[in-house]
Amino acid sequence: MNDSEIRDIVLSEIHKVAPDIDPADVSDDDHLQDDLELDSMDILSLVTALHERLGISIPEAEYPEIDTPAKAVRYLAGKITG
Amino acid sequence: MCTIGKTPEDCAVACWRPAELGKARSAHELGRELLTGLPGDAINIGFEAVDRHVEQGHGDQVALVWLSKTDERKAISYRELAEMSSRFANLLHTHGLTKGARVFVAMGRRPELYAAALGTLKAGMVFTPLFAAFGPEPIRTRMEIGDANVLVTTKSLYKRKIAAWRDEVPSLQLVLIVGDDAPEGCVALGPALEDASPDFQAVRTQPEDPALIHFTSGTTGKPKGAVHVHEAVLYHAMSGRDALELQPGVTYWCTADPGWVTGTTYGIISPLVNRVTMIIDEAEFNLDRWYGILQQERVAIWYSAPTAIRMMMRAGKEATEGFDFSALQFLASVGEPLNPEAVIWSHEVFGLPFHDNWWQTETGGIMIANTRAQDIKPGSMGKPMPGIQAGIVEKDNGGLRELGDGEIGELALRPGWPSMMRTYLHEQARYDKCFQDGWYLSGDLAMRDADGYFWFVGRADDLIKSSGHLIGPFEVESALIEHDSVAEAAAIGIPDETAGEVVKAYVTLNPGQTPSDALERDIRGLARKRLGAAVAPREIVFRETLPKTRSGKIMRRLLKARELGLPEGDISTLEVDEK
Numbered sequence: 001m002n003d004s005e006i007r008d009i010v011l012s013e014i015h016k017v018a019p020d021i022d023p024a025d026v027s028d029d030d031h032l033q034d035d036l037e038l039d040s041m042d043i044l045s046l047v048t049a050l051h052e053r054l055g056i057s058i059p060e061a062e063y064p065e066i067d068t069p070a071k072a073v074r075y076l077a078g079k080i081t082g
Numbered sequence: 083m084c085t086i087g088k089t090p091e092d093c094a095v096a097c098w099r100p101a102e103l104g105k106a107r108s109a110h111e112l113g114r115e116l117l118t119g120l121p122g123d124a125i126n127i128g129f130e131a132v133d134r135h136v137e138q139g140h141g142d143q144v145a146l147v148w149l150s151k152t153d154e155r156k157a158i159s160y161r162e163l164a165e166m167s168s169r170f171a172n173l174l175h176t177h178g179l180t181k182g183a184r185v186f187v188a189m190g191r192r193p194e195l196y197a198a199a200l201g202t203l204k205a206g207m208v209f210t211p212l213f214a215a216f217g218p219e220p221i222r223t224r225m226e227i228g229d230a231n232v233l234v235t236t237k238s239l240y241k242r243k244i245a246a247w248r249d250e251v252p253s254l255q256l257v258l259i260v261g262d263d264a265p266e267g268c269v270a271l272g273p274a275l276e277d278a279s280p281d282f283q284a285v286r287t288q289p290e291d292p293a294l295i296h297f298t299s300g301t302t303g304k305p306k307g308a309v310h311v312h313e314a315v316l317y318h319a320m321s322g323r324d325a326l327e328l329q330p331g332v333t334y335w336c337t338a339d340p341g342w343v344t345g346t347t348y349g350i351i352s353p354l355v356n357r358v359t360m361i362i363d364e365a366e367f368n369l370d371r372w373y374g375i376l377q378q379e380r381v382a383i384w385y386s387a388p389t390a391i392r393m394m395m396r397a398g399k400e401a402t403e404g405f406d407f408s409a410l411q412f413l414a415s416v417g418e419p420l421n422p423e424a425v426i427w428s429h430e431v432f433g434l435p436f437h438d439n440w441w442q443t444e445t446g447g448i449m450i451a452n453t454r455a456q457d458i459k460p461g462s463m464g465k466p467m468p469g470i471q472a473g474i475v476e477k478d479n480g481g482l483r484e485l486g487d488g489e490i491g492e493l494a495l496r497p498g499w500p501s502m503m504r505t506y507l508h509e510q511a512r513y514d515k516c517f518q519d520g521w522y523l524s525g526d527l528a529m530r531d532a533d534g535y536f537w538f539v540g541r542a543d544d545l546i547k548s549s550g551h552l553i554g555p556f557e558v559e560s561a562l563i564e565h566d567s568v569a570e571a572a573a574i575g576i577p578d579e580t581a582g583e584v585v586k587a588y589v590t591l592n593p594g595q596t597p598s599d600a601l602e603r604d605i606r607g608l609a610r611k612r613l614g615a616a617v618a619p620r621e622i623v624f625r626e627t628l629p630k631t632r633s634g635k636i637m638r639r640l641l642k643a644r645e646l647g648l649p650e651g652d653i654s655t656l657e658v659d660e661k
Contacts, residue, residue: 015603016603018607018610018615019603019604019606019607019610020606020607020608020610020611021607033366034151034366037215037614037615038615039215039366039549039615039616040366040367040389040393040549041548041549041578041580041581041584041615041620042615044393044580045620059397060369060393060396060397060398060401061369061370061397061401063368063369064368064370
């Protein structure tokens with residue numbers, strides 16, 4: 001899976017959790033909580049959704065690693081190849 | 083059920099030592115001892131929180147340590163806070179505002195928020211905090227009900243949530259924008275504060291003058307504005323000391339946002355009145371950051387909430403390894419009942435248990451608490467505070483009957499404590515309905531055990547408690563039916579292991595509309611835009627019909643019982659069933 005495919009998955013799961021966010025309006029460096037206004041329950045839902053979609057579990061302490069789309073793609077790509 | 087026993091040392095150092103209690107004293111008496119007061123029997127919350135400490139020689143003590151999202155650390159002394167709040171008070175006067183004017187604040191946790199709150203109170207005006215993560219609808223509704231005269235907010239929040247309807251709130255005279263520049267029709271707060279004088283004599287407000295309006299949700303109708311008066315500070319002072327162990331000089335961190343009542347009462351007023359050093363973190367919950375703050379700032383007293391505690395539990399004990407929590411002395415929790423596992427977990431991990439306590443927007447302060455000198459029964463909210471009389475009651479033949487130990491009924495309080503709400507703004511009838519036969523009725527179901535400990539059982543009404551926030555189903559439903567496809571909506575709370583409850587909505591569609599995942603997302607997206615993430619439903623399901631009574635009222639209770647697999651109870655009034 002390449003980075004662009006991972007990015008599409010991340011954005012589509014963000015949209016499912018928070019349908020008020022249009023993936024086309026999201027910048028890679030938008031902070032999920034500060035810029036996109038996801039709350040902590042949304043983050044938990046996103047983590048669960050990414051686990052279901054990609055089989056990757058993200059421990060609580062590593063949530064800051066996915067706090068922007070760009071960081072999430074890097075983190076998930078690392079887990080997929082690693 | 084295990085009990086966490088307290089050591090003789092805990093009992094000896096505790097601020098409130100029930101074992102040594104002599105003659106019962108009123109909350110008024112206990113609170114008055116901690117305050118200074120102003121001439122002519124006047125009392126002003128802002129003066130008690132900051133100015134008097136400066137007058138009494140403590141101006142150099144750090145009042146706030148502000149930790150920004152970008153890791154800036156700024157310590158603000160009581161003198162600086164007194165000056166900042168005085169500048170704010172003068173600024174309000176410059177704009178022609180007078181005693182009693184309503185000042186609303188919607189912004190994140192930044193120093194200006196604290197200056198605005200305290201300056202408003204010192205100026206004898208009325209302070210209302212709004213949760214900055216609310217969508218435009220909840221903000222507008224509350225400002226309209228509260229006849230807001232002033233709004234303090236940020237440029238980003240203003241543009242996204244307020245500018246579109248700002249001119250439609252006729253009472254609104256002044257919008258102050260944090261920072262050095264402001265959109266058209268607004269005033270930039272930074273330069274305005276610089277131009278204002280740092281000297282201001284706190285207005286000699288009388289004990290019954292309004293000071294705070296806190297909004298809370300109702301089952302039906304619009305949110306209610308609970309009005310609190312300056313005399314409430316007696317109870318803010320006393321309960322902070324006796325329930326939370328706030329004493330001069332201790333380092334204290336209340337993680338609640340000032341947009342809610344806990345974050346104002348125990349995140350601004352009570353700690354400052356008790357002259358502590360407060361930690362303020364601008365960022366949202368982040369495990370490593372929080373543990374780091376406890377360590378680096380040597381936090382002694384920590385007041386947090388079940389949702390955050392359960393998130394810490396999910397990360398496990400290993401996430402705490404390498405951190406030094408040795409400065410911690412007392413942990414407390416509020417917002418919703420703290421499950422016993424969380425109390426026991428914190429005892430193991432931090433060496434100290436979280437002390438759960440119970441209160442409401444209407445009570446203005448902690449009413450029932452697990453305190454330092456008292457053994458904890460995990461899962462219980464503790465015992466009534468000094469000067470507070472609580473009971474369990476049941477409606478009986480048009481009156482109220484007090485129930486005995488072990489019986490479940492409505493948790494009720496004998497009115498008269500200083501921080502009790504004085505009315506719901508413009509809704510005296512709704513206020514009057516809260517009182518019967520000399521009791522204030524809380525709307526919570528509870529039980530008292532033979533040792534005098536109170537246990538939360540559930541809500542007596544349809545209100546939803548999510549992440550410690552009380553959400554009115556009506557407000558959620560009103561936003562849902564604004565969607566073109568939605569005919570009717572019902573919102574209920576369903577159990578969630580982290581948030582306590584989350585909002586789930588049931589909707590019926592207008593003719594010609596077909597349920598689909600895309601439509602579900604579209605409706606949920608609109609609700610989030612209007613209400614904000616904290617209030618909007620996390621899940622929406624489609625129904626052909628919703629269960630209704632003969633009078634056409636949607637039976638949320640029935641939807642909830644079915645969702646939880648509980649008995650359906652009395653359905654004799656059911657006319658149309660769910661399909």
